[in-house]
Amino acid sequence: MGFEHTLGIQHPIIQAPMAGITTPEFVAACAEAGILGSLGAGYLSAADTRAAIQQVKSLTKRPFSVNLFVPDNTPFNQEQLRLAYLALQPIGEQLGMPFWKAPLSEPDLQSQIDVVLEEKPAACSFTFGIPYGESVERLREAGILLMGTATTIDEAMAVQQAGLDMVVIQGAEAGGHRGSFHPEGPLVSLDDLLAEARELIRIPMIAAGGIATNSRMKELLNSGASAVQIGTAFLATEESGAADSYKQAVLNANSDNTVITEAFSGRPARGIHNRFIEQMNGSPIAPYPYQNDLTKRIRKEAAVQNNAELLSLWAGTAVQLTQVGTVESIVAKLLTKD
Numbered sequence: 586m587g588f589e590h591t592l593g594i595q596h597p598i599i600q601a602p603m604a605g606i607t608t609p610e611f612v613a614a615c616a617e618a619g620i621l622g623s624l625g626a627g628y629l630s631a632a633d634t635r636a637a638i639q640q641v642k643s644l645t646k647r648p649f650s651v652n653l654f655v656p657d658n659t660p661f662n663q664e665q666l667r668l669a670y671l672a673l674q675p676i677g678e679q680l681g682m683p684f685w686k687a688p689l690s691e692p693d694l695q696s697q698i699d700v701v702l703e704e705k706p707a708a709c710s711f712t713f714g715i716p717y718g719e720s721v722e723r724l725r726e727a728g729i730l731l732m733g734t735a736t737t738i739d740e741a742m743a744v745q746q747a748g749l750d751m752v753v754i755q756g757a758e759a760g761g762h763r764g765s766f767h768p769e770g771p772l773v774s775l776d777d778l779l780a781e782a783r784e785l786i787r788i789p790m791i792a793a794g795g796i797a798t799n800s801r802m803k804e805l806l807n808s809g810a811s812a813v814q815i816g817t818a819f820l821a822t823e824e825s826g827a828a829d830s831y832k833q834a835v836l837n838a839n840s841d842n843t844v845i846t847e848a849f850s851g852r853p854a855r856g857i858h859n860r861f862i863e864q865m866n867g868s869p870i871a872p873y874p875y876q877n878d879l880t881k882r883i884r885k886e887a888a889v890q891n892n893a894e895l896l897s898l899w900a901g902t903a904v905q906l907t908q909v910g911t912v913e914s915i916v917a918k919l920l921t922k923d
Contacts, residue, residue, distance in 0.1 A: 588789055588811040592707060592730065593648045595619030596920060597806065599791060601816025602652030602710060603761055603899065604628050608826035609637050613644035614912040615819070627654035627712065631696035638704045648707030650732070655714035656692040659872040669879055672868035676861060676895060677883055685882040690874050695720070702727050710734065712764045715747045732791065734764030737773060738781045751789045753814055754779050758795030760817045760843070760901030762854040768847070768873065783809040797906035800923045817901040818919070822912045828888035834898050839905045849884070849897040851876030857898035
């Protein structure tokens, strides 16, 4: 049974679950274009996860996926938070907010999984690890297809052994957060990781990282991938939830502009180099997700002020190929021979 048939989609493309910009409207537009839309719910509460899923359902009858973050329960202390907050104050001052409230998040994966079990999207994917306990079995019994994210062969093997249905093979070229189980994980290119996984992985593999053309997509599908996962190519679409300044920064960037940084969230993520990353170089950074909590207000205010220099501009190494258009038009280009 083919990948598209299994998921009920027309094309072997998954829209990457870019938490923060994958609005219900964007996810629905991707689903309507015949690919698998993905709701990035990693930062949402259980209640907001439910509301977002229901909104997507109201906009499309086609299949979509929900992506959840698996917390790694990194220990932290108040001194780490104090130093990280102080390091961010000069940046806050540039936005006219020398002090700001930064309530700390309390990830509740189990409550989110309960919502997914009740709302029953076609698929559910996980980033930063695999859920513990009976969650995988319960989700499978509910008929929800499960996907894990792997950045190394060991992680891919763990996803397979845990009984998930598919694995996203995320190369170092991917924009946004590295899906690594451990933040200090190595950087492995997509081609190298896919070649290694081809020998050991028996579940369908989804190639992710730096994919923006039909020729690259076909190359990966001919190299063992059942589908591709694409994010950056959709950032500048009309339906994308990215701020206008973010979209413009993506359109102005070239392949040499992306770097991997922990400055925004406390976890390694690839984005366009800007003043925020430059100023935070060498500064104290709180562990994930607490650094993300500390910078949330800064990122929100930077978006309001259209200040791309202080935004998290997540993007992959093929950022220079990003084009404007609708989701439907970008999908059509991906399906057309270069």
